[in-house]
Amino acid sequence: MKHSFGGEWTQEKLERISEYLIHYKIALKNQPFKLVYIDAFAGTGYINQKEDNFQPFLPEFAEEEVKEFIDGSTRIALQLENPFDTYIFIEKDKERVFELSKLKLEFPELADKIFPVKREANEYIQSLCEKDWLKSNRRAVMFLDPYGMQVKWETIEAIANTKAIDLWLLFPLGVAVNRLLRNDGQISPKIKQRLDDMFGTSEWQEFFFREDPQQDLFDQTPRLVKSVNLTGIAEYFNNRLNAMFEKVANNPLRLMNSRNNPLYLLCFASGNPKGAEPAVRIAQHILKEKK
Template sequence: MANLQEFGGDWTQEKLFRVRSYLSAYTQALKNKNFNLVYIDAFAGTGYRNLKIDETSTDLLFPDQAGHDAEALHAGSARIALEMEPPFSWYYFIEQDKEKCGELERLRTEFPDKARQIRIINDDANATLQKISLVQWKQKNLRGVLFLDPFGMNVSWNTIEAVARTEAIDMWYLFPLGVGVNRLLRKDGNIPEGWRRRLENIFGNSDWEGLFYKKEVLPNLFGEEEIVSKTGDFKQITDYFVTRLQTIFPGVAGNPLQLMNSRSNPLYLLCFAASNKKGAPIALKIAEHILRGRRP
């Protein structure tokens, strides 16, 4: 079961601190290896918005993400990667919003020595990552780090599987624990069909319902009735998702970082998984150490 770490308050800085720490260790560890290193930011320019929840909606309401400051911090992940020394060989910034892609273009001016290595892709992140997974990573001598910091529950399990198939990418994934998944898991189990599809899409199957809910047949004035109640808490959801990752990755951090807001409500789960079997042990050792540590 996952050994959960918890940090509240300034969660945006917490996630970026962990990613920065790993990228620094990663580029140092592989600087004398014969690899072309790739950094991929799959939602590189996504801003935070308020959206209404309904059962047909493709997005969710995330009040904890609202505000200009949060947007600016999110965009910082691309700059963090570009600041790394030794550098990556290539930088792929994926963003579906055309205007945001324009903003990302400024990075070429900010980092002129790396301008030719920057690739900005104006497309859906899931579609792009599933194409990237088709690249012959071993033949091209590639190794990479992927940062998945999506808006809402936009990452498909098919995409996670595609990343694992590369056998070359280390993945950091900001999983929408409290702001997404837990909100859709209604206490009475009466989950709208649209929400159910979103849960199945993010988990990759439908067995979560039997794990997070309990059914009881109780007597009433008219005979008996079936009562459904939610039993899955944040710890159980965390354990389940870590177990799901372990079915496709050779290495998964057992201490994902729970990020909370200033009211100590869980927002996200920062997860790590390594897809290269040979490199997974050392990658896990570094990642789990970073997840345990406190930010200065």
């Protein structure tokens, strides 16, 4: 079974991640660290886009011009010339975890380094981050690649607190967040809670909405209207990351579909005080839009 998800924007995302992993391994090759690659929502290791049984919940996923087959982020990490010491692939779907376990057969020289984990990603990452990463001399690159709004802010906070992890994160800018921020401000309590969980605060409401200037003077109930665009949402989230991590890339990349509509925001953040400066410098170069 091959995991069907994404379009040309998916390949662009994976190319950027691959480039960073190469630079990361080169930069730390003479350091005594144990290096870990962590991939949450890891899928199956493959993405097959022609034999697509995935029914998109949004039309942006119905790409016709995408390539038939590409490697997923798990396989890209395993194909590095200089491998990591440990690979942790997190998936809660039993069938996908089974497929991930087959990577041990495909990469026998790395079999003892590959650890597929059947757990809910937020729970497992938070428990993993409770370890003393600095004391154990471990460093990691983590890729959070959810379909939508599954990543909770407390998970991001736990990652930042390790001071040892470089984080690549796919933020659901266009596919979820912007759509849920209704122009009339009428957002259900359930959706508000999901947004609170993702942003780690309810203050987003103050940034994204304002009182309607056209409101009737006789209407005693304040009426809100949306006052933010995609750029504002992206800036808000990146500022939230910046408040937690040592340093973040100031140019997160919008990933677009074939109709030039924004789907996701590819973000980078580094938590290590000593390594953040060069890490972000490399990431910002990689995130520059290609001409």
